Amino acid sequence: MNLTLKIWRQKGPEVKGKMVEYKVNDISEHMSFLEMMDVLNEQLIEVGDEPVAFDHDCREGICGMCSLYINGQAHGPDTKITVCQLHMRTFSDGDTVYIEPFRAKAFPVIKDLVVDRTSFDRIQQAGGFISVNTSGNTQDANATLISKHAADEAMDAAACIGCGACVATCKNSSAMLFVGAKVSQYALLPQGQVEAADRVLNMVHQMDLEGFGNCTNTGACEIECPKGITLVNIARMNREFLKASLKG
Numbered sequence: 001m002n003l004t005l006k007i008w009r010q011k012g013p014e015v016k017g018k019m020v021e022y023k024v025n026d027i028s029e030h031m032s033f034l035e036m037m038d039v040l041n042e043q044l045i046e047v048g049d050e051p052v053a054f055d056h057d058c059r060e061g062i063c064g065m066c067s068l069y070i071n072g073q074a075h076g077p078d079t080k081i082t083v084c085q086l087h088m089r090t091f092s093d094g095d096t097v098y099i100e101p102f103r104a105k106a107f108p109v110i111k112d113l114v115v116d117r118t119s120f121d122r123i124q125q126a127g128g129f130i131s132v133n134t135s136g137n138t139q140d141a142n143a144t145l146i147s148k149h150a151a152d153e154a155m156d157a158a159a160c161i162g163c164g165a166c167v168a169t170c171k172n173s174s175a176m177l178f179v180g181a182k183v184s185q186y187a188l189l190p191q192g193q194v195e196a197a198d199r200v201l202n203m204v205h206q207m208d209l210e211g212f213g214n215c216t217n218t219g220a221c222e223i224e225c226p227k228g229i230t231l232v233n234i235a236r237m238n239r240e241f242l243k244a245s246l247k248g
């Protein structure tokens with residue numbers, strides 16, 4: 001298929017960006033979206049133009065790096081997938097495809113389609129871990145009993161890959177789905193209880209410092225999340241936060 005691409009080009013964080021039009025021809029419907037971008041970049045390099053900068057790593061829906069806005073939707077027109085899992089059969093010959101970076105104050109553009117999501121790393125560093133001694137006296141995994149329901153819910157929350165689609169989609173640029181998932185995966189397990197109060201207070205504090213907005217229960221984040229993280233996790237985080245605040 002032959003496509004027209006309108007892509008956000010921006011030379012650097014302080015430079016004004018703009019949409020630039022490109023044509024790509026003979027794109028196979030079996031290609032992934034990122035392979036189509038590779039074709040465009042080879043085309044640009046051949047004529048001496050600068051290739052379009054975009055993030056990717058695993059190309060199999062695990063790392064959360066390939067975060068793009070495609071035709072006005074985070075991760076493109078399909079559901080429950082990342083951009084690297086999006087296939088060109090989703091588009092038709094002659095289509096115009098708009099490709100932009102995730103936009104939020106806390107995700108400044110570095111170059112073209114690449115944004116700085118280290119704000120997520122700083123939230124994780126504020127409490128997204130447990131401190132356990134693993135040097136020689138590790139407990140047998142079966143020694144701590146966990147109900148099947150709690151284990152399943154914790155695993156569902158742990159599926160969050162930190163892609164940022166929830167932030168990019170939210171009209172308030174709220175990171176509460178991400179933080180809710182990270183708080184939940186420990187709040188549901190006995191191993192997470194020791195540091196539970198500090199964790200939620202510190203992560204929410206860091207979230208606010210980074211400039212993310214608040215949640216107004218619109219639910220767009222849940223719809224666009226490629227990993228099916230639900231609003232239940234935000235409700236759980238709010239309960240954990242209230243509990244920790246009352247504890248003082």
Ligand code: SF4
Binds near residue numbers: 162165167229
């Ligand atoms: S909650 Fe979903 S959309 Fe948000 S960072 Fe995690 S995986 Fe991405």
Ligand code: FES
Binds near residue numbers: 057061
């Ligand atoms: S490149 Fe890793 S999730 Fe897409």
